[in-house]
Amino acid sequence: MTKPKVLISDKMDPNAARIFEERGCDVDVITGETPEQLIARIGEYDGLAIRSSTKVTKDILDAATNLKVIGRAGIGVDNVDIPYASGKGVVVMNTPFGNSITTAEHAIAMMFALARQIPEANAQTKEGKWPKNAFMGVEVTGKTLGLIGAGNIGSIVASRALGLKMKVVAYDPFLTPERAVEMGVEKADLDTVLAKADFITLHTPLTEQTRNILSEDNLAKTKKGVRIVNCARGGLIDENALKKMLDSGHVAGAALDVFQTEPAKDSPLFECANFICTPHLGASTTEAQVNVALQVAEQLSDYLVNGGVTNALNMPSLSAEEAPKLKPYMKLAEQLGSLVGQLTRDSVPRISIHTEGAAAELNMRPMVAAVLAGFLRVQSDSVNMVNAPYLAKERGLEVREVKTEREGNYHTLIRVSVKTEAGERSVAGTLFNNQDPRLIELFGISVESDLSGDMMYIVNEDAPGFIGRIGTLLGENGINIGTFNLGRRETGGEAVLMLSVDSAVSEDLVKAAGDLPGVKLVKALKFA
Incomplete structure (x- = not known):
């Protein structure tokens, strides 16, 4: 069997290439290429491992005729056109945990540097000025830290802040009350966080919903004297508005590791005395660089060799351990979807996937994606499990999922039903010997x-x-x-x-x- 072929197009720890080879992939390490060079080369690869330098655009994806998966060694994937990749059926993965501690620690370090004005004090001391009375800092103990984003990195920052005896109030639409209690933080809306916080740190991806989340209007809602730290993504803060607030003294200080445009060489913030910056160093520790490189190699090779899906941004996760058990179910699900798709002549506004018995105890999302892939492949042979949910949404197809854990006449069963002009029509199948898909009911x-x-x-x-x-x-x-x-x-x-x-x-x-x-x-x- 031909080995999957992977390209590493950005500099990363050399152990990544070793892991690819050990796990059954052929790998090329070719970094620093122009987009035109990458377009000419990418068609021969099944996998692409990147950091932040490679920009995976529509043109590159169009040329990547064999590409199955992109792996970003790191968290941010704004250098990948994920919707277009999804439409092409390419899985996009990141490594959200490899540099979490490193990035969280950098945010805490920036907060301390801001509180005690360490960079300016350092610079003037080295000039021989001994400015002992020029800098009056603030303690962090007893202050309120406002988190915007309470996911993996945000939760680590919260833990460190609580250890520093700070109060933590968090805004995150996905933060449940139970998780907030577990973290020891107060869950609040954005306006409350802005009004209460003495320090604000941002830990959210850059999306259309979060772009300029600290806009001029929102910055005006903050407490006078607030200090702001961003080690997440550039574009979360309106940099021109932040400069105005720094100049007016409403914002007492800001520390940024990321900028809207990078490399940042002429930011208006550079003129502000109460501003600290670093050149996107959040993930720059020896440990983090090794971790994310190893993780992206493990994830891509698991997908290409075993079918495991970890930390995918456009496909249900499926561990390498789960994949063998789910494989026959996904085959059955795809066959049933294909059958009902080929036999249905009317337009279909709704499709329902019902799992029963042993099937209901498994991860249902891959089975749903498999049904949709089989159903929609009648319309296009380029449909797969990655792009099928997106194509279904584009077509306005309502997808329903139902689980019944009790067993019926069969130990395990998957039923696929479609709503048509003639009424509801369904097909059902089971596994013989837990591995052989079999149709058992047809309309x-x-x-x-x-x-x-x-x-x-x-x-x-x-x-x-x-x-x-x-x-x-x-x-x-x-x-x-x-x-x-x-x-x-x-x-x-x-x-x-x-x-x-x-x-x-x-x-x-x-x-x-x-x-x-x-x-x-x-x-x-x-x-x-």
């Missing part, structure tokens, strides 16, 4: 069948002679039958036939089968 009729290769779906009247007629027709056309599976609602009523054949089913054969006595519908099916 309310019990029928047991594999779903693979070329097949025919036939609806007919349950009457003598039909099996002979269809067998004769296929024989006359040189079509060999693989499996033959019948089901019916009642004796003499409507029956269905799922027939696997050894060669593709032509339109002429479909028409000829449809002309047989008693046949109501014939469809050619194809499964991966």
Whole structure:
């Protein structure tokens, strides 16, 4: 089997390349290329490992015809066009925990430097001025720290601040009251944080919702004398508005490790005496650089070799341990989605995925993505588990998920239902021996069948002679039958036939089968 091929396009710890090789990938380390050079090269790679220098644009993604996964060694992925990558079916991962402690510690260090004016005091002392009376700092003990973002890094900063005997008030739309109690912080809305905080630190990604979260209006809501620290992402603060507030004294000081434009060479903030800055050093420790490089290599190789999905930003996570157990379920889910997609002629406003028994105890999101991939692949052969949820949303397809942990007639079951103009229609399947996908119900009729290769779906009247007629027709056309599976609602009523054949089913054969006595519908099916 051909090994997956990975390109490391930014400088990172050399052990990353070693991990790729040890885990079954071929790897090239080629850094510092221009976008044009990367476009010319990227088509031969299955994986791309980057830091912040490589910008993964639409042009690069269009040229990346074999690319399956992008791994960012670090947290921020604003250098990757994630929506476009998702549309292309490319998984985008980051390593959110590798530099968390390092970045949190840098925020705390910047807060102390700001509180005690250490950089200016250091500079003047080195000039021989001995400015003992020129700098009057403030204690952090007893002060209120306002967190904007209480995720992984924010929670570490909160822990350190509580250890310094600070009070912590946090704004984060995803922070639950229970988690706030566990962290020992007060959960509040943004205006409350701005009004209460003596120090504000930011720990949120840059999105359309968070861009300029400290706008001129919001900065005006802060307590007079507040000090602001940003070691997260540039663009979270309106830098021109911050300069005005620093100049007026409303903001007593600010410390930034990140800027809206980097490298920052002419920021208006540089003119402010009460301003401290560092050149994006939040993740710059020996430990963090090693950690994120090793983690991105582990994550990408796990995905390319074993199917494990860790820290993906556009796909449900699926650990390397989970992947083997879920693999047959995901295959069944994709087959059922494909079946209902191929058999549904009407527009579908809603699709429901119902897991029952053992299936309901597993991670449902990958199974849902697999159903959608199978269902939508009828419309486009470029659909996969990554882009299927996005395409479903684009098309206004409502997706419902239902779990029933109790067992029914089967130990494990997945049911896929679609709402159509004719009403609700569903198919269901199970696993034989916990690994072999099998169709067990088709639009309310019990029928047991594999779903693979070329097949025919036939609806007919349950009457003598039909099996002979269809067998004769296929024989006359040189079509060999693989499996033959019948089901019916009642004796003499409507029956269905799922027939696997050894060669593709032509339109002429479909028409000829449809002309047989008693046949109501014939469809050619194809499964991966």
